[in-house]
Amino acid sequence: MKLLMGSDHGGIHLKKHLAEYLKAKGYEIIDVGTDSEASCDYPDFAAKLCGEIGKGTATKGILVCGTGIGISIAANKCKGIRAAVCNDVYNAKMSRLHNDANVLCMGERTIGVGTAELIVDTWLNTEFEGGRHARRIDKIMALEK
Numbered sequence: 648m649k650l651l652m653g654s655d656h657g658g659i660h661l662k663k664h665l666a667e668y669l670k671a672k673g674y675e676i677i678d679v680g681t682d683s684e685a686s687c688d689y690p691d692f693a694a695k696l697c698g699e700i701g702k703g704t705a706t707k708g709i710l711v712c713g714t715g716i717g718i719s720i721a722a723n724k725c726k727g728i729r730a731a732v733c734n735d736v737y738n739a740k741m742s743r744l745h746n747d748a749n750v751l752c753m754g755e756r757t758i759g760v761g762t763a764e765l766i767v768d769t770w771l772n773t774e775f776e777g778g779r780h781a782r783r784i785d786k787i788m789a790l791e792k
Contacts, residue, residue, distance in 0.1 A: 650771075651708035653679040653696040654755075655689035655718065658711030661755035661763055665709065668764055677705060690721040697725035700749060707749050709767065714754035722750050726791055729784070734758055739766045743773035745780045 650669060654662035659681060666676045679695040681687050689712045696708045712718040715732040722730035730750035731742035734757055742748035751770045753763055775781075 648673075648771075649675045649677060649705040651677050651679060651696045651699050651705045652710075653681075653692040653708065653718075654711040655681060655687050655692055655713075656684050657689075657713030658715075658718070658753070658755040659684060661753065661758075661760065662709070662711045664760050665711075665763060665767055669767065689718040693718050693721035693730075694725065697722050697728045697750065701725070701727055707751075707771070709751045709753070711753050711755055713756045715752040715757065716754070719750075719752035722752065727788070729787065733766050733770065735762070736765050736769045739770040740773050743770055744776045745783075747775040747780070747784050 652662055652666055666678060670676055679699060680692055693710055696710055699705065700708055710718045710722055719730045719732045722728050728750055729746055729748045730752050731746060731748040732752045733739040733742055753766065
């Protein structure tokens with residue numbers, strides 16, 4: 648499975664760790680940047696990743712910044728994106744099960760690598776439940792119009 652990943656300088660270490668973790672599990676990682684600890688702007692990397700989802704390069708992505716908040720706000724401005732900040736396994740599960748999130752956002756400064764690995768595993772292995780939740784997702788997506 649192809650998976651997009653991106654971060655700003657505040658999330659570069661967690662992004663790199665998770666990229667290696669996921670490659671070892673057989674995922675093909677497409678890193679949209681940043682590759683540096685130099686200060687940069689998280690909306691740029693959210694836009695890159697979400698643009699690739701829009702093109703069909705991959706169906707899911709992971710974004711990391713200091714808290715996950717800013718990068719998720721930026722991602723949710725992009726057409727077709729349902730980004731969720733998840734700091735625990737329960738939220739990761741529910742973001743997929745009920746919200747069909749296609750972008751997972753996390754904060755390097757708010758969670759440790761062990762928790763991040765559990766969150767990613769849960770998020771990637773939880774399928775959208777559909778049913779009544781599909782109607783709600785349709786309403787969310789209609790807000791873009």
